[in-house]
Amino acid sequence: DSEYQEYDCQVRYESKGLGTLETKRLKRVAKAMAPQTEAILTLCKNSDALSAPETKLRVLVIGMCIWLFRYLVKEGIQQADTLGLVLVDMLGESSSKMRSQSRWSYQRLREALVQAFTRFYEEGRFDDCKAAWKHIQDNMAGRPKFDEFFRELTLRSGIAQPRASRIASKHFELQPETLRVAVLSVISLSEGMIPITELLERFYKTWGFCFGGRPEDATLLEKIGYSALDQDQDLTPNTEALITLLRDLGLVTRFSDGLVMCHAKDAL
Secondary structure, three states, X not given: OOOOOOOOHHHHHHHOOOOOOOHHHHHXXXXXOHHHHHHHHHHHHHHOOOOOHHHHHHHHXXXXXXXXXXXXXXXXXXXXXXHOOEEOOOOOOOOOHHHHHHHXXXXXXXXXXXXXXXXXXXXXXXXXXXXXXXXXXXXXXXXXXXXXXXHHHHHHOOOEEOOOOOOOOOEEOOOHHHHHHHHHHHOOOOOOOEEHHHHHHXXXXXXXXXXXXXXXXXXXXXXXXXXXXXXXXHHHHHHHHHHHHHHHOOOEEEOOOOOEEEOXXXXX
16 A cells, blocks of 8 residues: 555454453463564564565465464463474475375374363463453354365465365475575575575474474474384485475575575565
């Protein structure tokens, strides 16, 4: 628009019959999601280098979808720092162990979020938002369709595949545009190059994405139930597939000594 117009999400929340968006709740969410919000700020600063407003908007929409996905995981899954892990398959092989374990990761998170609704009720968390709870009871038969929302959010943000709704078995796989946005959210244009291991660490700590390339990934995955994966046969090739896509997107440079450095300067 030629003139800036302030958008008040609190007014929209109340207009839907969900009650008042309490300051206490906003502060709690802001504190819990501070690292992810910082990543969105980095994304916004990086996107200023984009010339087309439509591209800026697309980048921000994808970024906010990833933010919302992470918010759901952190809110709905106890010990989200480990059990909220998103195992991303980048190999593109439907019969691989990475694909089967990534499918399980998708199902695991989806079911945990669905079950969290009951836990929230038992913990009395809906007492703080009675109007919203009544809206759910009156319009959604007392239970939001978390499984459908989870599917739509992961597909629209480019986190999960395949997109065809008729195929039930989905897995986590970052689409090229989503991967680009994820990189732009954790590496600033002014930062220069960082090692691939640092990028993987930021991906995990900020968004929960795990590709198997961190030194501790094999141990962590086995600890939380992903016991079928082998470092040499599964995790390392998966990381190499990620690096290949990053290279195609102009986001990494592999030097003659084998060192892989990541950067955001060619992402835009």
